[in-house]
Amino acid sequence: MTPSPHRHELYSVDQVRALDRRAIDALGIPGIELMRRAAAAAFASLQRHWPRARRIAVYCGPGNNGGDGFLLGALALQAGYQVMLFALSGESRGDAATARGRFEEAGGQVQPWSAVTGLPVADVHVDALYGTGLARAPEPAVADLLWRLNAGGEPILALDVPSGLNADTGQCPGEAISADVTVSFIAHKRGLHTGQAADHVGVLELDTLALPDELRDGIVPDAEVLQPATLPPRPRHAHKGSNGHVLAIGGDLGTAGAIRLCGEAALRAGAGLVSVATREANLIALNSARPELMAHGVDGPQALQPLLQRADVLALGPGLGQGAWGHALWLTALDMGMPMVLDADGLNLLAREPRTFEATTVITPHPGEAARLLERSIADIEANRYSAVRALARKYNAVAVLKGAGSLIADPHGRVAVCPWGNPGMATGGMGDLLTGIVAALLAQGCEGWAAACLGVGLHARAGDAAAADGGERGLLATDLLAPLRWLLNERNA
Ligand SMILES: NC(=O)C1=CN([C@@H]2O[C@H](COP(=O)(O)OP(=O)(O)OC[C@H]3O[C@@H](n4cnc5c(N)ncnc54)[C@H](O)[C@@H]3O)[C@@H](O)[C@H]2O)[C@H](O)CC1
Numbered sequence: 001m002t003p004s005p006h007r008h009e010l011y012s013v014d015q016v017r018a019l020d021r022r023a024i025d026a027l028g029i030p031g032i033e034l035m036r037r038a039a040a041a042a043f044a045s046l047q048r049h050w051p052r053a054r055r056i057a058v059y060c061g062p063g064n065n066g067g068d069g070f071l072l073g074a075l076a077l078q079a080g081y082q083v084m085l086f087a088l089s090g091e092s093r094g095d096a097a098t099a100r101g102r103f104e105e106a107g108g109q110v111q112p113w114s115a116v117t118g119l120p121v122a123d124v125h126v127d128a129l130y131g132t133g134l135a136r137a138p139e140p141a142v143a144d145l146l147w148r149l150n151a152g153g154e155p156i157l158a159l160d161v162p163s164g165l166n167a168d169t170g171q172c173p174g175e176a177i178s179a180d181v182t183v184s185f186i187a188h189k190r191g192l193h194t195g196q197a198a199d200h201v202g203v204l205e206l207d208t209l210a211l212p213d214e215l216r217d218g219i220v221p222d223a224e225v226l227q228p229a230t231l232p233p234r235p236r237h238a239h240k241g242s243n244g245h246v247l248a249i250g251g252d253l254g255t256a257g258a259i260r261l262c263g264e265a266a267l268r269a270g271a272g273l274v275s276v277a278t279r280e281a282n283l284i285a286l287n288s289a290r291p292e293l294m295a296h297g298v299d300g301p302q303a304l305q306p307l308l309q310r311a312d313v314l315a316l317g318p319g320l321g322q323g324a325w326g327h328a329l330w331l332t333a334l335d336m337g338m339p340m341v342l343d344a345d346g347l348n349l350l351a352r353e354p355r356t357f358e359a360t361t362v363i364t365p366h367p368g369e370a371a372r373l374l375e376r377s378i379a380d381i382e383a384n385r386y387s388a389v390r391a392l393a394r395k396y397n398a399v400a401v402l403k404g405a406g407s408l409i410a411d412p413h414g415r416v417a418v419c420p421w422g423n424p425g426m427a428t429g430g431m432g433d434l435l436t437g438i439v440a441a442l443l444a445q446g447c448e449g450w451a452a453a454c455l456g457v458g459l460h461a462r463a464g465d466a467a468a469a470d471g472g473e474r475g476l477l478a479t480d481l482l483a484p485l486r487w488l489l490n491e492r493n494a
């Protein structure tokens with residue numbers, strides 16, 4: 001499987017369908033030929049991953065995904081495999097009907113769905129039920145099989161899309177297969193890279209079905225996958241003033257930890273100077289924990305003003321609270337119109353008093369904060385993360401980071417990037433505070449908003465993966481990311 005040059009480009013389902021249509025209409029490649037190429041690619045992947053397999057079970061849905069399954073079954077028969085094939089519907093249409101005929105001509109027997117009792121005995125189970133055409137939760141007879149396949153723990157190869165996963169949004173409306181390998185065709189679908197996809201896709205492979213690159217002319221990928229990156233080397237004559245001054249504002253009574261983590265992350269991410277504006281009561285804890293942070297006790301806007309004057313970038317919100325103290329500082333900071341990263345209570349206050357930003361602003365909500373910012377439910381946000389992150393960026397005229405599995409980044413013009421790194425161990429307190437500090441530090445070192453958000457999210461997630469690789473995802477603490485973060489920031493680009 002030669003890595004495709006298109007592996008970083010993500011397309012919506014509509015765009016993939018347009019590519020399908022172009023291949024058929026503009027290049028004159030019949031749909032059945034595309035289906036044959038898809039089946040050949042999937043069968044080659046099956047042989048590569050499970051070279052000793054000899055018995056395969058294929059589950060075919062009513063559409064062209066099922067058609068891929070019929071042709072894969074025919075190839076397996078011709079290669080001497082024992083093939084059990086179960087079809088969800090009594091007959092197929094169009095190219096899928098042709099494919100079904102070819103399976104039968106190869107000696108295959110199409111068994112009715114009612115024959116699927118228990119779990120068929122096979123070395124590999126091939127999921128050809130639904131692909132990009134999934135329209136709703138799989139019906140009970142299918143859901144029951146998906147559940148049994150997932151519970152059976154036997155090898156599963158999904159064709160194009162793991163059945164039950166929405167290839168456009170990354171959401172599973174109902175039961176969905178958890179594949180070991182998914183072989184996707186023609187182009188990567190954006191729904192296989194965010195939301196619930198990580199639990200269902202397994203190893204993702206792409207086969208472009210030998211379609212020429214020109215096929216994509218004029219179709220701008222809906223999203224792009226982040227690539228490993230770091231900051232350029234520091235000039236030798238750098239001094240602390242040349243790497244910017246971050247002012248972290250937050251830490252109401254009893255929540256010193258959040259603003260401390262934010263400030264510490266900003267230091268570790270290379271900011272020249274980091275000041276912290278917080279409650280007087282937090283100073284001792286902060287200064288003893290991290291004396292490199294210049295912590296100031298501020299009781300209100302007057303005390304904050306001189307600190308704002310001296311800073312280049314604000315990190316506003318960790319532990320800020322939504323009380324009178326936090327609200328007053330929040331208003332004062334926003335009125336400065338400075339570059340900033342807004343997070344946590346800074347976002348909850350924004351949801352209460354919406355405004356758009358003129359200066360470079362990055363907002364970093366998790367789905368709950370995003371729900372408040374868009375006045376939608378969390379379920380709505382997670383049901384279509386791509387439209388949610390675009391709505392956030394547009395509504396607030398900011399670069400928006402929608403955190404969660406497969407964090408998404410959007411700018412106000414609709415550009416979207418997807419983070420391929422990160423792990424469930426990062427869903428713990430303090431991880432968001434680190435990200436806020438990292439992005440602020442990158443802004444302070446001269447990155448513009450989009451670059452700071454993409455680089456910050458990528459470094460943060462890669463540091464989380466490095467820390468999890470070191471000791472496991474469970475028990476991962478935010479501070480565990482600081483050392484790998486520093487290493488990643490100093491690595492030369494691989
Ligand atoms: N078009 C091409 O040239 C190629 C397509 N490939 C494969 O085709 C599928 C897309 O096929 P399509 O027929 O559009 O849809 P599906 O097979 O994914 O879905 C089947 C069909 O099922 C109905 N349906 C959807 N959800 C449900 C549900 N929950 N319950 C019941 N029925 C449902 C709906 O009517 C769908 O149309 C693509 O993924 C590829 O695998 C080739 O591989 C490449 C060429």
Ligand SMILES: [K+]
Pocket residue numbers: 065127128129130131158159160161162163
């Ligand atoms: K499938």
